[in-house]
Amino acid sequence: MARYETVIGLEVHAQLRTASKIFCSCSTAFGDEPNANVCEVCSGMPGVLPVLNARVVEYAAKMGLAVDCRVNLTSVFARKNYFYPDLPKGYQISQFEQPLCEHGHVDIEVDGRVKRVGITRIHMEEDAGKSIHSSAENASFVDLNRTGVPLIEIVSEPDMRGPEEAVAYLKSLRNILVYLGICDGNMEEGSFRCDANVSLRPFGQEEYGIRAELKNMNSFRHVQKAIEYEVARQTALLEDGESVIQETRLYDASKGTTHSMRGKEEAHDYRYFPDPDLVPVVIAADRLEQWRSELPELPKAKMARFMEGYGLGEADAARLTAERPVADYFEAAVAAWNEPKKLSNWMMGEFLREMNQSGKGATDCRMAPESFARLVRLVEEGTISAKNGKDLFQEMFLNGGDPEELVKAKGLTQISDTTALETVVDGVIAANPKEAEAYRGGKTKLVAFFVGQVMRRTKGQANPAVVNELLAKKLSS
Known part of the structure; x- marks a missing residue:
């Protein structure tokens, strides 16, 4: 001791x-x-x-x-x-x-x-x-x-x-x-x-x-x-x-x-x-009283408001309010799309990661908070995949841009049409009979293999949730 x-x-x-x-x-x-x-x-x-x-x-x-x-x-x-x-x-x-x-x-x-x-x-x-x-x-x-x-x-x-x-x-x-x-x-x-x-x-x-x-x-x-x-x-x-x-x-x-x-x-x-x-x-x-009235909301008060008003956990609220530019960016994004928890997940993940990797702060980000909110919304609503969303995020953080226009230009719109995907899934199963038989024999982890094959054929645009649902139905029959 x-x-x-x-x-x-x-x-x-x-x-x-x-x-x-x-x-x-x-x-x-x-x-x-x-x-x-x-x-x-x-x-x-x-x-x-x-x-x-x-x-x-x-x-x-x-x-x-x-x-x-x-x-x-x-x-x-x-x-x-x-x-x-x-x-x-x-x-x-x-x-x-x-x-x-x-x-x-x-x-x-x-x-x-x-x-x-x-x-x-x-x-x-x-x-x-x-x-x-x-x-x-x-x-x-x-x-x-x-x-x-x-x-x-x-x-x-x-x-x-x-x-x-x-x-x-x-x-x-x-x-x-x-x-x-x-x-x-x-x-x-x-x-x-x-x-x-x-x-x-x-x-x-x-x-x-x-x-x-x-x-x-x-x-x-x-x-x-x-x-x-x-x-x-x-x-x-x-x-x-x-x-x-x-x-x-x-x-x-x-x-x-x-x-x-x-x-x-x-x-x-x-x-x-x-x-x-x-x-x-x-x-x-x-x-002196005038100066007191001009004081901004300080970190601890902002953190408490983020927890109460946005329903964020203590750790997320603390990190998002640690730097005023990050807090201001987050609030501007929430003003554009009132889904604070979903935006917070991306801020805590992709946003802070990109800040660390690029060495740039929130004020250096070329992506407007409104564009950030629209990008996250595209992912959350299934318009584009999470992977494509993350790739777009990195590009937009450094260079800016309109998320909808970039999705259209790059052909990243996610395929969720069941009829279109059913044809692809049938083709993948037919091309891999041994793996299909092994799956039916109890090796259910092979579903990841089939999902990967579907993604490859659709260039990553297939909706994973729809693909998994179709595979479960087709492979069990």
């Missing part, structure tokens, strides 16, 4: 989807040429003054409202002082003693158990630049495009007790941010990233152990693997009678290990003080 309890707290940085930076008009576009989106303000030139982007305050406050935080009507920007080459001013504009949002929570579910994870605070801040190290040129470079890009930092309470809970919390946060439309949630591009504070303590002990902060995790899988490794590393140290050092560690995805980066800073190391160039942020109470 494990002797130590894992304690995890996460600091999540989410890039807000604004067109311009937090304190200047430079673009926030990702992937532009290095230092293409830089001005006197975000590069920290002497004598310039920052001007707050109002949209940043709105987006940050909406996230606070979505996770039941108290949104403070007055908050203050502070200078966080540290010296890195990618921080041109020598300080980062953030918030400290008076953040925008405090005391919220997110409910997560792991192994069928619901748990509440507290959120200590959500505050606004600017991103730093990016250092680029070239071993080939034996030189380092700085790209300031990200400098001044607006972020919110979401700081959790140390309420998580394992990597699975940490991942569930991250996924829940990301879903909320994407549903709100304030962050694209792209971990690979760094617009949604986290640092994990991990410590151990003997079971029953109230006092927290010494923590290590883990960085450089750009996927949910990396977060889980990094925490698992760190728990094992700290456990080994404690069981050998050694001490855990408070430090910042980097995760190496290629090796699945963490290694020391630097000693972990405390708040006093940053010498926070209110930024004299920025006045306090004051939000009118009626404006």
Whole structure:
């Protein structure tokens, strides 16, 4: 039995989807040429003054409202002082003693158990630049495009007790941010990233152990693997009678290990003080209520509605509402053809499979939701076979098209006419007398052979149900 309890707290940085930076008009576009989106303000030139982007305050406050935080009507920007080459001013504009949002929570579910994870605070801040190290040129470079890009930092309470809970919390946060439309949630591009504070303590002990902060995790899988490794590393140290050092560690995805980066800073190391160039942020109470009224239906509420309104099971409802574009696509299809369970089966099967195989999201799908509904209806009503429907689905997902026109052009209409199929079935039985005799002798599994032969002769257009009915009648006589 494990002797130590894992304690995890996460600091999540989410890039807000604004067109311009937090304190200047430079673009926030990702992937532009290095230092293409830089001005006197975000590069920290002497004598310039920052001007707050109002949209940043709105987006940050909406996230606070979505996770039941108290949104403070007055908050203050502070200078966080540290010296890195990618921080041109020598300080980062953030918030400290008076953040925008405090005391919220997110409910997560792991192994069928619901748990509440507290959120200590959500505050606004600017991103730093990016250092680029070239071993080939034996030189380092700085790209300031990200400098001044607006972020919110979401700081959790140390309420998580394992990597699975940490991942569930991250996924829940990301879903909320994407549903709100304030962050694209792209971990690979760094617009949604986290640092994990991990410590151990003997079971029953109230006092927290010494923590290590883990960085450089750009996927949910990396977060889980990094925490698992760190728990094992700290456990080994404690069981050998050694001490855990408070430090910042980097995760190496290629090796699945963490290694020391630097000693972990405390708040006093940053010498926070209110930024004299920025006045306090004051939000009118009626404006805050307006933002509250603009909040969309969030994932958990949508999931409950899908279960109650559409009669879906919990697993299907959870998966269909995990990503807002998928949920919106499904609802548009249901609006076109009110058969939610039948559409859900195709969404859970063909749709999600095609998304995974093609690497495309619901917004990249070339098939309109209405066309998807009509295609499923053609299959369900027996106009085309399920196999042909699945083949058409793949084509339409990637290229679009009208399902009825494609069925007609490809000659895929299913043959259900009993008289026409009876002639084919008679021909197949006559051509395979040994198999027919064996079937009558008790080898009933041979029916699959006969169905296959009929399908081959009709180029897959025969209605399987009618074929099976005819075969059962003909072979038993």
